[in-house]
Amino acid sequence: MVTQSRTPPSVVLVGVDFGVPHFDGELLELGLLAETAGYRVAGRVTCKRRAPDPALFVGSGKADEIQLLAQSTGATEVLFDQALSPAQQRNLERQLGLPVNDRTLLILEIFAQRARSHEGKLQVELARLQYLSTRLVRRWSHLERQSGGIGMRGGPGETQIELDRRMIGEAIKRTKERLEKVKKQRATQRRQRERRDAFNISLVGYTNAGKSSLFNALVKARTYAADQLFATLDTTTRQLYLGEAGRSVSLSDTVGFIRDLPHGLVDAFAATLQEAADADLLLHVVDASNPDHPEQIQSVMQVLHEIGADHVPQILVFNKLDAMEAERRPVRTQDTLEVDGVAVPRLYLSAHTGEGLPALRALLAQRVLQTLPPIDANGPTVDPEQGNPLV
Template identity: 50%
Template sequence: MGDHQIVENAPTRAWVLHPDIRNFGGSGDERPRDPARALEEAVSLAHALPGLEVVGNEVVRLPKPHPGLLFGTGKIEELKARLEANKIELVLIDGPVSPVQQRNLEKAWGVKLLDRTGLILEIFSDRAATREGVLQVEMAALSYQRTRLVRAWTHLERQRGGLGFVGGPGETQIEADRRAIDEQLVRLRRQLAKVVKTRDLHRKARAKVPYPIVALVGYTNAGKSTLFNRLTGAEVMAKDMLFATLDPTMRRVKLPEGGPEVILSDTVGFISDLPTELVAAFRATLEEVLAANLIVHVRDISHPESEEQAADVRAILASLGVVEDTPQIEVWNKIDLLADPTARLNAAARSDDIVALSAITGQGMDDFLTEVSHRLTGLRTEEDMTLTFAQGKQRAWLHEQGVVESEEQIDEGFALTVKWTETQKRRFAAL
């Protein structure tokens, strides 16, 4: 690193490009996203990475991507002039860029380049707080890097001034690097398996706490953390930032007016077109959602693409395997930003599953809390049952679920009083 001084705390000057590729990789029947909004989201993503100053951004229209350069040569020259005039050091491209395209563009423009996956990985690695989050990020980053070794080596070659390499690195060196990465991935998977096991123990311990789990989910920037803070009084990072929360944050909350105590879980924001290798890597951060008794889907109802965002969230929940029978409430947040909220408020009032509110001003919070209480108390019913001594497995399961209110030994086995949800009752019947 010695060949150029790093200026302390000087932000990296970045430029965001959204390639608007007509009919990209599809049959043309799916409705493409509005490029201006996609660019806006990409700029928010860039702002979520500390130390970046987004100097400019633009949509670049493309009839089709150039295999080796992404853009046509004329466009590359035009952009080069703009990047140089603005002293840009980093270009963020909101979309997939192949290793070869990346290498060629970096060479043509003399800048560092990150594609969408690379940027999201940088954000994730900056945010990951739990041991598991960190391991998941490392694994995703290594898998991503593995495909980019060709690029890593051209960099190295440039730094070393071609020293020792005549005509570039031999295939053998790249192979050796791939093997090193694969070994590291195996090691990380092993560590992860251990961490997941200990988290399972934590979850079992929590299952013994008879508090229902309420998970907040939603598109990124929908206002989940602001709502979480209002409910818990906790200073969770609520910034106007994408991915401000990466690891699920859990808090115990007593619902007002004799409502139940719950564990509230704030999760990472969802995003459209999250690269598949990252969805897999971040299942962990959403695992609390799978254990939830109630899912609260927070929507930014003031956003022009609120419908599309909500569809993205539902699709990710479905891909996570969130069961149909987990009750959900939809929260229409940010009604304070609507010019005329009446129509939205009326629509929300007509549905049992929707509550309109503003997490910032507090309007509608009482209705929301009442609805959560109602859902959760309505969820748990008390029943008496008798188990024989032979039903040890069933008895152990009930204790593990933390649903046993009282138990005494009788001649034929055990007399129990359980307080459980419909889901638990069904699972018990299937044992």
Template identity: 45%
Template structure:
């Protein structure tokens, strides 16, 4: 039956309930930002569409707790609450909403984190019934990003995402709120003055941010073009947050990028040059970590950064193979790559780096290496390598793979492209090295150095246009 006005007992409403230790029981480290309850709603009627990579509620709850702790929130209690039918007013129903309010009082919480999208009406009603601040998953992730972004580019991207999220709520019901919401202040506490919400000012600020980010995008494109003219291939790291991308980045490049056992420890994009054993130079790019149900505002705001992935000669998908939800995390990353036009299964640029093998049992680690060896024999192409970025195990194999891939000789092709086909010409300049060009009779006659994969992509994308 759907959740109704009756007051269910804690055990009838929750399948997983957990008391969580504070972030720093010894009192060392940065101070707590407050006490938060973490609630994970699970829709019992929600189909899994036959997806074998569906996360288990306990693992999802653990991730939600880690997200809250990423911004120094103490989590005295976390719970999964099953919902037969979402209530338009509170998501849970009045009885369960009141029970959450009782938990707020019992655990002396300042904040309730609902690991699920909330409509503005649901958020407002829950705040009234719980007598505490309530934020949803999107608000929490934006809060983390707002705290972690340090470069100008990162701050611009996060502010754009936050204001886009805020504006959508202003249109609906934020004029009712009693406490301030704005910028990165989703966690603002009671007693703060109400923010005078002006849609026009927010719209103007969003326009300025988009303009600034467009300039960032143009600058990145110039840098990519300069690298390509110099023959420097770009290798991009992607992966689920906390999969170990930054640790691997530091191992390979020697850069001092922040690498902690924490979700979204690194947000600001970083590029470093690496000289391989063959003497070939490559550019290694560390990107923002992905997460399940990544807010669409963030995907849009980080477009300039994610274009580095689209333009990469090689994409290293770093996976935490020791994580119980590694298959589901892979599916989430593949989904984001698909949104960028990258088919993780069929695109030969994508190589899986199976990280954190040091945290696997010896038998599972041995089985993994055997499976990879069999795949290499059967497919003839290495699409995955097992490593531990922490201990260094397997990194020599990864570097050899990188050397083979990026040291592949570029093909010098003689192409004739119609001068009116601006898209094809722009694509060649962006992805290849134009060695010579002569324009006559309405045609651009070029000698272009292209990697084999790029040559195949050019032929596939512009076939039938008499480009050759």
């Protein structure tokens, strides 16, 4: 018996240009997000507006155009690149006759699919509940508690809404309490590392910049890495031995950032992102082959500011040197780049080929020796890269 593969649901992508510099006219990132969540992109619609339409976000004329495109392509859903208010979402669904969702819920869906650890699942659950508390969501079965009755489109029944909202409020409270315990456990682990006079380094950067690949290359770990958005969500920490410094440091791989990362996710992932705020050094990984990397750097800086990590010293690691076109490759692989008025050391490398990794190790060792005294002759001499995780 031949098993037929399930056809992925198709979506129409919609983006509105309000004059912001980072507007993605081709909706490339939203398309990648949709594909990561398991959707097929059937069509794209963009338009320019001075301000969102209060009722339909895009106006009635553009809504009619979206409806015609969805009908002609057989799309089963519409995804907006910007966040919609609950009223706009409901009005659009009535106008289009299709489920309508936004970038925020799409990212929540991806995070729900990718979370593996107990902590990660708790964080996604909190963000999901906080989003649900403001609106009636009528799709994605894992976001719904029960189905409605006859005549409903598959979402929670109308008589169930208020009960669901009260239950959501109670669930938010319970999830926050459980996350608070996780936060205390992480704080205890950090204090233990501080007592061991450890030097803590955190990898941060835009999603799909190659953080996990660099992490694996440095510590010979087997963290999942793939050419996709949000390949990993859970923080992983390992020991990195630096021969030039004669000691080991703690290296953590954190969740990737993205433009317009929902505030609920930033708040929910506070326990994980605290690793970056408490680090002695941040390795800010940048996809050097992406022409939009300046905007991506600013998006990461904004999230670092939100979590209180913008004061931590950084090294800009411009990854994917092997993917850069020959005419765009830098003459010098080490220099500085001004970010928010501060000159930040920059290093070009390729986690895939290993080019530039020795220079990064040397730079890290230099930073460690500037902060901590070298270990005496009786200290450890064995490379502990293959050791057990710290967390």
